[in-house]
Amino acid sequence: MPDSPPQSVAQVREGLGQVGYLADEAAALVSFLAQRLGKPILVEGPAGVGKTELAKALSRSTGRRLVRLQCYEGLDEAKALYEWNYRKQLLRIQAEATTAAPGSEAEEAADDAGWARTRGDIFSEDFLFTRPLLEAISAEDAVVLLIDEIDKTDQEFEAMLLEVLSDFQISIPELGVIEAITRPIVVLTSNNSRELTEALKRRCLYLWLDYPSVDRELEIVRLHTPELDEGLARRLVEIVHMIRALDLKKPPSIAESIDWARTLLLIGSDDIDRETFQSSMSILVKHRSDIDLVAERVSVKLGEAEADVHDRG
Amino acid sequence: MSTTAASLLAFFEDLRSEGVAVGTSEILDAFAALDEVSWTDQRDFRESLAATIAKSQEDRRVFELLFDRHFFRAAETEALERGIEDERFEGSGDRIDLDELREAIRRAIFEGNDGEMRDLARLAMTAFGRQGERSGVIGVDVQRIRRALDLQAGGRRNDDDQEALDPDNVRQFERYLRRELERATIERTGKLPPSRPLAELDRTLPTSPAQDLTAVHRAVAQLKRRIATLGHEQRGRARGRHVDVRRTMRASLETGGVPLRLRYRPKRPRRPEIYVLCDVSTSVSSASVFFLSVLHALHDSFRKLRSFVFIERISEVTDIFEHERDFRKISERVSSEGGVADVSGYTDYGRVWLEFGEEIAEDLGPRSTVIVLGDARTNGREPHATTFGAIAEHAGRMFWLNPEPKLYWNYGDSVMAAYEPYCDGAFECWTTKHLENFVNVIAGAPTVAD
Numbered sequence: 094m095p096d097s098p099p100q101s102v103a104q105v106r107e108g109l110g111q112v113g114y115l116a117d118e119a120a121a122l123v124s125f126l127a128q129r130l131g132k133p134i135l136v137e138g139p140a141g142v143g144k145t146e147l148a149k150a151l152s153r154s155t156g157r158r159l160v161r162l163q164c165y166e167g168l169d170e171a172k173a174l175y176e177w178n179y180r181k182q183l184l185r186i187q188a189e190a191t192t193a194a195p196g197s198e199a200e201e202a203a204d205d206a207g208w209a210r211t212r213g214d215i216f217s218e219d220f221l222f223t224r225p226l227l228e229a230i231s232a233e234d235a236v237v238l239l240i241d242e243i244d245k246t247d248q249e250f251e252a253m254l255l256e257v258l259s260d261f262q263i264s265i266p267e268l269g270v271i272e273a274i275t276r277p278i279v280v281l282t283s284n285n286s287r288e289l290t291e292a293l294k295r296r297c298l299y300l301w302l303d304y305p306s307v308d309r310e311l312e313i314v315r316l317h318t319p320e321l322d323e324g325l326a327r328r329l330v331e332i333v334h335m336i337r338a339l340d341l342k343k344p345p346s347i348a349e350s351i352d353w354a355r356t357l358l359l360i361g362s363d364d365i366d367r368e369t370f371q372s373s374m375s376i377l378v379k380h381r382s383d384i385d386l387v388a389e390r391v392s393v394k395l396g397e398a399e400a401d402v403h404d405r406g
Numbered sequence: 407m408s409t410t411a412a413s414l415l416a417f418f419e420d421l422r423s424e425g426v427a428v429g430t431s432e433i434l435d436a437f438a439a440l441d442e443v444s445w446t447d448q449r450d451f452r453e454s455l456a457a458t459i460a461k462s463q464e465d466r467r468v469f470e471l472l473f474d475r476h477f478f479r480a481a482e483t484e485a486l487e488r489g490i491e492d493e494r495f496e497g498s499g500d501r502i503d504l505d506e507l508r509e510a511i512r513r514a515i516f517e518g519n520d521g522e523m524r525d526l527a528r529l530a531m532t533a534f535g536r537q538g539e540r541s542g543v544i545g546v547d548v549q550r551i552r553r554a555l556d557l558q559a560g561g562r563r564n565d566d567d568q569e570a571l572d573p574d575n576v577r578q579f580e581r582y583l584r585r586e587l588e589r590a591t592i593e594r595t596g597k598l599p600p601s602r603p604l605a606e607l608d609r610t611l612p613t614s615p616a617q618d619l620t621a622v623h624r625a626v627a628q629l630k631r632r633i634a635t636l637g638h639e640q641r642g643r644a645r646g647r648h649v650d651v652r653r654t655m656r657a658s659l660e661t662g663g664v665p666l667r668l669r670y671r672p673k674r675p676r677r678p679e680i681y682v683l684c685d686v687s688t689s690v691s692s693a694s695v696f697f698l699s700v701l702h703a704l705h706d707s708f709r710k711l712r713s714f715v716f717i718e719r720i721s722e723v724t725d726i727f728e729h730e731r732d733f734r735k736i737s738e739r740v741s742s743e744g745g746v747a748d749v750s751g752y753t754d755y756g757r758v759w760l761e762f763g764e765e766i767a768e769d770l771g772p773r774s775t776v777i778v779l780g781d782a783r784t785n786g787r788e789p790h791a792t793t794f795g796a797i798a799e800h801a802g803r804m805f806w807l808n809p810e811p812k813l814y815w816n817y818g819d820s821v822m823a824a825y826e827p828y829c830d831g832a833f834e835c836w837t838t839k840h841l842e843n844f845v846n847v848i849a850g851a852p853t854v855a856d
Contacts, residue, residue, distance in 0.1 A: 102443065102450065118449055118450075118453065119453050119456075122443070122450060122454065122457070123453070123457045125442070125443075126439050126443070126454060126458075129442045130435070130438050130442065137462075137463075179661070179666055180660060180661060180666075183661055183666065187662075288462075291427055294461040294462075295429060295432065295461075296431075298435075298457045298458060299458075299460065299461040300457060301463060301466065382728050386729075
């Protein structure tokens with residue numbers, strides 16, 4: 094696959110579409126800009142609107158390898174950047190020590206020289222554990238670096254990222270600066286559970302992904318479950334939208350609409366009536382209080398619709 | 407410098423004055439981005455600018471409003487000055503026919519045609535806005551225009567000849583109307599609506615019950631986010647951890663008995679059980695709206711939370727908070743089902759402690775935190791401070807948040823002094839900053855300096 098920057102927004106959009114990601118205009122445009130300008134993308138939005146998926150799709154469509162750093166509380170540089178392999182270093186030192194004959198006259202002189210050599214030795218790349226960020230920077234091939242749920246980390250970690258994000262380089266005190274050979278496409282995602290620092294935002298292009306419109310979500314559902322009857326798919330998406338309009342603890346995500354569509358296929362129902370809905374509702378709604386609310390509001394509506402049909406029939 | 411560049415810079419300047427942080431690097435990015443897309447495509451132009459400049463949703467909102475004012479209003483304003491004309495309504499003279507417009511809107515809504523709805527919303531605003539002067543309150547105007555247009559979801563009025571309108575589309579149309587009106591207001595006054603009340607977290611709490619509830623709610627949402635991350639920060643810290651000797655020794659085997667790597671005991675986050683007791687009597691009515699919304703937010707953040715409201719009696723409302731998500735409904739249900747007012751409607755702290763002590767205190771344990779929200783004004787009744795002391799004894803921690811300034815404590819019928827010795831902390835709480843301070847205290851962080 095070509096690895097030159099894309100020529101137009103349409104091209105990016107098409108590329109994403111080919112690998113099964115239907116991007117809206119903003120997402121396609123920002124992905125395009127990110128590749129042209131070499132800037133990281135910061136994607137925010139509610140859970141389950143395809144933030145992580147965007148990075149994966151970019152990796153697939155550009156043919157780049159995906160390097161993923163999943164963030165969590167207490168993530169530190171030893172897990173994100175690099176770590177010295179102490180054990181290996183220690184073994185190396187011990188091996189060195191046993192080769193030098195103990196008690197000999199030249200021992201001290203040999204020691205000094207040996208130590209200098211060993212020190213140069215043990216702080217080399219052989220003794221380095223590369224973690225995702227270093228891996229992405231030092232990779233020979235072009236990669237997509239996904240830093241997932243950056244809002245889960247502490248501010249200190251964000252500050253550490255700045256060097257990587259703006260200059261695409263990592264300074265290791267013992268080794269010097271490691272610069273990126275090829276510029277990675279960087280995607281950061283955030284669920285907005287805390288405000289990110291200005292410094293981080295400044296270095297990124299900002300993309301807000303929201304729940305898609307009925308039509309677009311219908312397209313997405315159809316893409317993933319082409320066997321599903323179109324009318325049924327539309328009804329399904331409409332119901333999902335209806336549920337999202339309620340004030341829930343956790344509104345259903347796109348992935349959950351797709352899951353639901355698959356479920357309907359599996360159980361082979363050709364219409365969503367009250368019964369089907371109630372039995373498969375747990376795929377969409379996953380909080381007890383939410384389930385109560387949805388059961389109450391949506392089931393009633395479904396009931397009304399059924400009554401209408403019966404009236405007419 | 408080209409005129410476009412100049413007008414872009416003016417636009418950035420305006421954004422800055424509205425509080426959007428536009429730095430030089432953002433401006434450079436914006437120009438770099440515009441080099442890559444075609445300037446003539448409105449959508450690309452707008453999105454490129456937004457991606458490089460507006461880096462939060464709040465910023466985006468301001469951005470949209472200003473963007474319209476800067477780049478696409480000029481043409482429209484001119485069109486408006488020449489009178490409302492639209493090629494679709496030609497033939498009906500220089501004034502558009504209202505009935506025709508009404509019909510067109512109805513059709514657009516029925517078809518759910520987005521672009522059409524947007525254009526027609528603009529027309530409707532001008533057409534109906536001119537008939538009478540605007541009220542100045544956007545919500546009122548939207549409803550008036552809607553009435554004038556005879557729009558009803560479901561089309562119940564004349565079922566025979568008109569098909570039902572999709573309520574979603576009607577709502578969408580209303581949203582466009584609202585946006586148009588908002589824009590018009592901006593244009594008229596030359597000012598943006600107050601856009602970021604959150605920037606001033608120091609605002610004092612509402613003093614009248616009618617004051618903007620949503621603003622309080624937004625502040626609480628911010629607070630909630632803070633509560634959510636506070637815990638994280640605490641857990642992420644390596645400071646104050648204890649070395650786990652057993653695991654360190656075992657790990658040292660790999661390195662020939664030299665303990666190169668220290669193993670630490672995992673720091674368990676404190677999962678508090680929280681009991682919140684909230685005074686909802688009239689003497690604290692302004693604060694209780696705030697306190698209720700705090701409760702609402704707390705319920706989302708802490709799983710083990712039980713809440714109570716009291717005036718003369720105490721009643722548990724945990725269920726209401728767990729089942730209702732809508733804040734207004736919650737406050738309605740709290741006042742209708744709480745059943746806490748007896749005869750007088752005056753707070754009786756003493757009785758509340760007796761009841762609480764009898765019914766709930768035995769559930770309390772060393773891990774429970776009790777938070778009382780109230781002004782400690784007993785209206786001259788017996789405070790039963792010893793009962794309160796016994797409750798505090800049972801609970802791990804006891805905090806009191808008083809909506810009155812410390813200066814007023816113990817004046818008149820306030821008996822704060824009787825309760826304070828039993829509390830692990832008594833705080834005045836009438837600004838969001840005070841509340842923040844308090845949250846830091848329960849989360850174990852140092853207090854924010856005043």
